[in-house]
Amino acid sequence: MTTPQPESQVPTPQQGVQPGALRASDADRDQVANVLSTAYAEGRLTREEHDERLSQVMAARTFEELIPLTQDLVFTGAPAPAVGQQQDNRIDTSGADPTPDRMVAVFGGTTRKGRWRVRRRIEAYALFGGQDLDMREAVFESPVTEISGFWCFGGMEVKVPEGVEVQDQTMGIFGGTDISKVGDPAPGAPVLIIKGVALFGGVSVKGGAKRTNR
Known part of the structure; x- marks a missing residue:
């Protein structure tokens, strides 16, 4: 008969890597870059701010480095509808090719x-x-x-x-x-x-x- 594994040995999220320390992938960096590009297009970032943050995105290795770059740009709740700020239907970021x-x-x-x-x-x-x-x-x-x-x-x-x-x-x-x-x-x-x-x-x-x- 198989001996049940003690509960104390079952891995839990607390025993793993903390979310902020997870390694960021190229897809993660591209998503953050799209957020910055959208903010720049809407006038919420200047060109200098956009370029500076984009450089930090390209150099980021973990989620902890990516999170502060969009904290003041992303709504955590349901945003109120903004007149004239809808994304243009000619823009489709799904499946975007990151290569030039x-x-x-x-x-x-x-x-x-x-x-x-x-x-x-x-x-x-x-x-x-x-x-x-x-x-x-x-x-x-x-x-x-x-x-x-x-x-x-x-x-x-x-x-x-x-x-x-x-x-x-x-x-x-x-x-x-x-x-x-x-x-x-x-x-x-x-x-x-x-x-x-x-x-x-x-x-x-x-x-x-x-x-x-x-």
């Missing part, structure tokens, strides 16, 4: 259009070539999308839907950036940040009529 979307155009071109998924980070390189990104029917995987690129004797053309906020942080050397017909940012809409260097090249961002997502 790399686009390389050398004596050629890269095109994205239709119902495609815009990753949180895009790395664009064009040498005697260009990129054409039509985001008017796209689904954004993050409230804040960052395009970093280098355009030499080439460029990039981006079409964005109504309400998207565009921030230009590029450096132009015998080149530059042209942003037109974008309109006023809408609360909760995606934020597009463009940074990099345009050397004898350029970046063009144009607003367009909002299409119906199918």
Whole structure:
């Protein structure tokens, strides 16, 4: 007959690792990064605060290090409905790919259009070539999308839907950036940040009529 295990030897949660000391996974860090991106898009964090906290997220190894980074951003109870602060239906963070979307155009071109998924980070390189990104029917995987690129004797053309906020942080050397017909940012809409260097090249961002997502 099997001897019952003494109750004192049965493991309990108190005998295990404390929740805050658990190791954080890449998925955990991505979830916290999405919270920070949403807070930045809604104006609850400045760009400096967002960048500083995001650096801490990437360096975090345990839940204990992640928790303070969102304590003042996450509601623990049922939040009151806020007019104009609903998340845009073009943003879908479920199944987001954390790796950058790399686009390389050398004596050629890269095109994205239709119902495609815009990753949180895009790395664009064009040498005697260009990129054409039509985001008017796209689904954004993050409230804040960052395009970093280098355009030499080439460029990039981006079409964005109504309400998207565009921030230009590029450096132009015998080149530059042209942003037109974008309109006023809408609360909760995606934020597009463009940074990099345009050397004898350029970046063009144009607003367009909002299409119906199918």
